[in-house]
Amino acid sequence: MSRRCWLMKSEPEEFSIDTLKKVGVEPWSGVRNYQARNFMRDGMQVGDGVLFYHSNCDEPGVVGIAEVASEAYPDPTQFDARSDYHDPKSTREGPRWLLVDVRFRRKLARTITLAELKASAQLEDFALIQRGNRLSVLPVTPAQWDFILSLEKRSAA
DNA sequence: GCCAACGTTGGC
DNA sequence: GCCAACGTTGGC
Numbered sequence: 001m002s003r004r005c006w007l008m009k010s011e012p013e014e015f016s017i018d019t020l021k022k023v024g025v026e027p028w029s030g031v032r033n034y035q036a037r038n039f040m041r042d043g044m045q046v047g048d049g050v051l052f053y054h055s056n057c058d059e060p061g062v063v064g065i066a067e068v069a070s071e072a073y074p075d076p077t078q079f080d081a082r083s084d085y086h087d088p089k090s091t092r093e094g095p096r097w098l099l100v101d102v103r104f105r106r107k108l109a110r111t112i113t114l115a116e117l118k119a120s121a122q123l124e125d126f127a128l129i130q131r132g133n134r135l136s137v138l139p140v141t142p143a144q145w146d147f148i149l150s151l152e153k154r155s156a157a
Numbered sequence: 158g159c160c161a162a163c164g165t166t167g168g169c
Numbered sequence: 170g171c172c173a174a175c176g177t178t179g180g181c
Binding site for chain 2: 170171172173174175176177178179180181
């Protein structure tokens with residue numbers, strides 16, 4: 001079985017690594033992008049590693065490690081008229097949006113900042129830092145995963 | 158708060 | 170099916 005790794009973005013004001021630590025396992029609701037959905041549906045397997053990334057905040061970067069804790073299943077918020085994630089065009093018979101459960105593994109000793117990732121020649125091809133990339137769920141190669149985590153032990157640049 | 162990048166919508 | 174308009178993401 002080949003090793004698969006992912007990166008998932010969250011705005012810390014909405015849902016932070018500390019919140020995940022507290023709750024343990026969280027249904028990753030609210031993904032409303034087809035490419036991101038397809039990664040969850042077609043790519044993810046239970047146990048896959050996930051880099052937890054804080055976006056849209058003072059210090060964007062990788063802040064922790066989680067893992068995929070379920071197969072993809074329909075995101076219940078798409079059916080909830082009161083939810084921000086409600087999708088009136090989705091039906092229970094043919095749900096548009098899926099999610100996976102995400103389980104906390106550990107918090108990093110420090111934030112590995114976006115600036116550092118961008119400055120690393122080894123990460124030239126990393127989907128996160130490709131120009132204009134807004135995907136909230138994206139694949140990470142094992143080599144990229146290992147390199148990113150090797151940065152944890154270094155002092156901030 | 159600004160704005161570039163990009164996805165989606167809808168008129169035609 | 171094209172594409173302009175619009176909305177969202179997310180770094181800065």
